[in-house]
Amino acid sequence: MAKANPTLIAALRRTADKLQKGAPYQWGHMGSCNCGNLAQEITQLSKAEIHQIAMKKYGDWTEQVQDFCPTSGYPMDHMISMLVDAGLDTTDLAQLEKLSNAEVNLRIRQQEPGRYLKHNFRDDVILYLRTWAMQLEEEWLKTATSPSFSLQAIYSE
Numbered sequence: 001m002a003k004a005n006p007t008l009i010a011a012l013r014r015t016a017d018k019l020q021k022g023a024p025y026q027w028g029h030m031g032s033c034n035c036g037n038l039a040q041e042i043t044q045l046s047k048a049e050i051h052q053i054a055m056k057k058y059g060d061w062t063e064q065v066q067d068f069c070p071t072s073g074y075p076m077d078h079m080i081s082m083l084v085d086a087g088l089d090t091t092d093l094a095q096l097e098k099l100s101n102a103e104v105n106l107r108i109r110q111q112e113p114g115r116y117l118k119h120n121f122r123d124d125v126i127l128y129l130r131t132w133a134m135q136l137e138e139e140w141l142k143t144a145t146s147p148s149f150s151l152q153a154i155y156s157e
Contacts, residue, residue: 001089001091001092002087002088002089002092002132002136003087003088004087004136004137004139004140004143005086005087005136005140006140007086007087008086008087008088008136009133009136009137009140011038011041011042011086012038012129012130012132012133012136013129013130013133014041015037015038015040015041015129016125016126016129016130016133018037018041019037019122019125019126019129020126023037024047025037025122025125027119027120028120029047029051030050030051030054030055030060030061031045031046031047031048031049031050031051031052031054032047032051033060033061033097034061034096034097034099034119034125034128035061035093035096035097036050036051036054036061037125038083038096038129039079039082039083042082042083042086043079043082043083045079050079053075053076053079054076054079056074056075056076057074057076060097061093061094061096061097062093062094062097062098064076064080065080065090065093065094066090066094068080068090070084080093096128097119098119099117099118099119099124099125099128100119101128101132103135104128104131104132104135105117107131107134107135108127108128108131111131
């Protein structure tokens with residue numbers, strides 16, 4: 001489960017905003033799919049760089065995170081390590097690629113009864129990212145030691 005923190009929350013929101021404003025989205029492209037777009041935001045690598053790194057190993061994001069080894073020396077594993085350092089785990093990444101986190105989907109269905117997401121549909125990815133960010137923000141605020149700290153300051157970076 002993702003570790004709720006302001007940096008990750010902001011990255012999720014910025015990714016959703018970029019997708020909403022028309023950032024390249026192609027589910028079958030490792031650099032511009034669901035995980036690829038978030039990886040762009042966290043790693044500051046381009047979609048082309050992410051795709052090139054990913055193609056040095058086999059499989060899509062789900063398969064690559066299953067085989068993740070932080071000490072392998074593979075560039076893809078280094079990139080996944082950067083995402084893990086931001087507060088994600090490999091399960092989060094696999095779930096993002098398929099939009100399958102049960103808690104996020106439950107929240108969405110509570111807001112929009114009967115709504116089921118399609119993993120390769122831009123608007124559903126945006127909704128998933130925003131809902132996940134909201135969930136993480138609520139978790140983080142419950143444990144934040146400085147209630148005067150503003151997530152908005154991080155988000156607007």
